[in-house]
Structures are given as structure tokens and as C-alpha cells.
Amino acid sequence: MAITDTSSISGANAASAAASTASVSNSDSEQRFLKLLVTQLNNQDPLNPMENAELTSQLAQMSTVSGIEKLNSTLSGLVSQTGSNQVLQAASLIGYNVLSPGNTLATKAAEEGKDPAVQAFAVQLPGTAADVEIKIVDASGKTVRTIEAGGMTEGVNAVTWDGKDDAGNVVPAGSYKFTVAASNGGTAVEATALTFAQVAAVKQGATGVTLELASGQSIALSDVRMFL
Structure with a gap:
């Protein structure tokens, strides 16, 4: 009985499969990868089995993808926190004149x-x-x-x-x-x-923190050169 050779499924393809499921949770991605890996092992050519190095490489790539997803999640949290801190810092400028x-x-x-x-x-x-x-x-x-x-x-x-x-x-x-x-x-x-113009209000927008001036002008926090 002929045995189907699926050893051509490379680690890059496995990583690509995991990356294509970016819209699902990290747990789902890992489950799909493991199912793909088990299928690959069950159907490999017994005369040309998968090398240990190749298996290790695929596992390492999955670990890398998982790590990147967790890193992105952490960075998103830091960016959100930074934005909140900027709003609080900018709020302290209300009533001051900025250049x-x-x-x-x-x-x-x-x-x-x-x-x-x-x-x-x-x-x-x-x-x-x-x-x-x-x-x-x-x-x-x-x-x-x-x-x-x-x-x-x-x-x-x-x-x-x-x-x-x-x-x-x-x-x-x-x-x-x-x-x-x-x-x-x-x-x-x-x-x-x-x-110079007096800061009347502060708001958080899609492009970052902006200052609303008493003159009616809106400026970015990075535009401030000096405040009095």
C-alpha cells in the first residue's frame, strides 16, 4: 500500500499557517499547529522520516510566532498606558501660556x-x-x-x-x-x-494628545516649545 509523502510540508509552511490565523486566539493557533504537526508525523515516509533538526525548527517557529503575538499584546498595553500618561501631563498645562x-x-x-x-x-x-x-x-x-x-x-x-x-x-x-x-x-x-497662547483644554484624538488654545487653534503636544 502506498504511503502518501507529506514530508514536503516545511516549517515555513507551518509558520505561514499559524500566521494566517491571526484573527483567532493564540490558543487556537497553537492547536491548529499541533494538529498539522501530528498529521505530518503520522503520514511521513518511513523510508525518509523527518529529521530531528527539522522537527525542532518547526517547534521553534511556532514558539516564535506565539512570542510575537504576546509581545504585540504587551506593546499595545504600553502604548495605551503611555497615551493616558500624556493626557495627564498635558492637562497640567491648562491655564498656562505655551509657545x-x-x-x-x-x-x-x-x-x-x-x-x-x-x-x-x-x-x-x-x-x-x-x-x-x-x-x-x-x-x-x-x-x-x-x-x-x-x-x-x-x-x-x-x-x-x-x-x-x-x-x-x-x-x-x-x-x-x-x-x-x-x-x-x-x-x-x-x-x-x-x-504665546493660553491652553484652554486637552483632548485625546486618533493622532495623539492635542491642546485646545484660547485663540481657537489646536496644536499637538509636541508643538509646544515653552510654557509660562
Whole structure:
């Protein structure tokens, strides 16, 4: 009587069979693997039996697949826990002013006989810039103030505006924006505008933790450069 040769079922095929059942539980995967292995042993060619090394290899591959599934489960738990910790850490920023990417400045009417509040913002540079020019424009796009900041170093550089135009007059209360032009020896240096805004709320989204600012803007926790 002819005996069917199933010794061609390799360890890779057994591992593939176990991997294809990723949607079922780890226990089910192990049971299927063991049934496949027993069937393979029962139907092997007695003139060409399975080598011990081959059997050991298949068992090792099953152990590896099982270990990876458990590792993935553990990592998922750690990621979930990390997300919860980030929310708690971010919640401590509520009420604080954070420095993050943005170029909007809001001025308020000054009290009679007093100068307007100084506006603080910043410029972030990837490298040194010998010349930095900052222009503050109103809602219509008109430049009301040009600040020649001179040289700036790599990193975050603080800048202030006294709320006055180039003629020294106090600008009307409202929303303004600023642009930054930085260069070094005639070569443009990419600059990032940064502004302060108060954190009003924190939420956990699909992309991670986000901060809801009083200005209406939403930023990622990783966007925060500084808080006061």
C-alpha cells in the first residue's frame, strides 16, 4: 500500500499557517499547529522520516510566532498606558501660556495715559542668521511696523513689540500678523514664527494628545516649545 509523502510540508509552511490565523486566539493557533504537526508525523515516509533538526525548527517557529503575538499584546498595553500618561501631563498645562508655531498677535486698547502691553513672541531658526527682519501687518495686509532684529542664533529667539507703528504711534486694538525674513551671507534661512497662547483644554484624538488654545487653534503636544 502506498504511503502518501507529506514530508514536503516545511516549517515555513507551518509558520505561514499559524500566521494566517491571526484573527483567532493564540490558543487556537497553537492547536491548529499541533494538529498539522501530528498529521505530518503520522503520514511521513518511513523510508525518509523527518529529521530531528527539522522537527525542532518547526517547534521553534511556532514558539516564535506565539512570542510575537504576546509581545504585540504587551506593546499595545504600553502604548495605551503611555497615551493616558500624556493626557495627564498635558492637562497640567491648562491655564498656562505655551509657545508654539503661529504668527498671530492680538493687541488690546491701552489704558489712558499708558502704553499698550508689550507683545512677546519668538522666532525659531535651524541655524545662525546674520540678518533677521520682522514685519507686523494689520488685517488689510498693510505693514505697520518693521523690526530689524539683527543677528539671531540657532534655536528659539525671543522678540518683543511695543504695540506701536513705525512712526511711534499706538496701533488700534485688534489682530495682527507677523512675517519673518532671515538670511545669512545672502542665503535665506528658514524661520518658524512662534507665538504665546493660553491652553484652554486637552483632548485625546486618533493622532495623539492635542491642546485646545484660547485663540481657537489646536496644536499637538509636541508643538509646544515653552510654557509660562
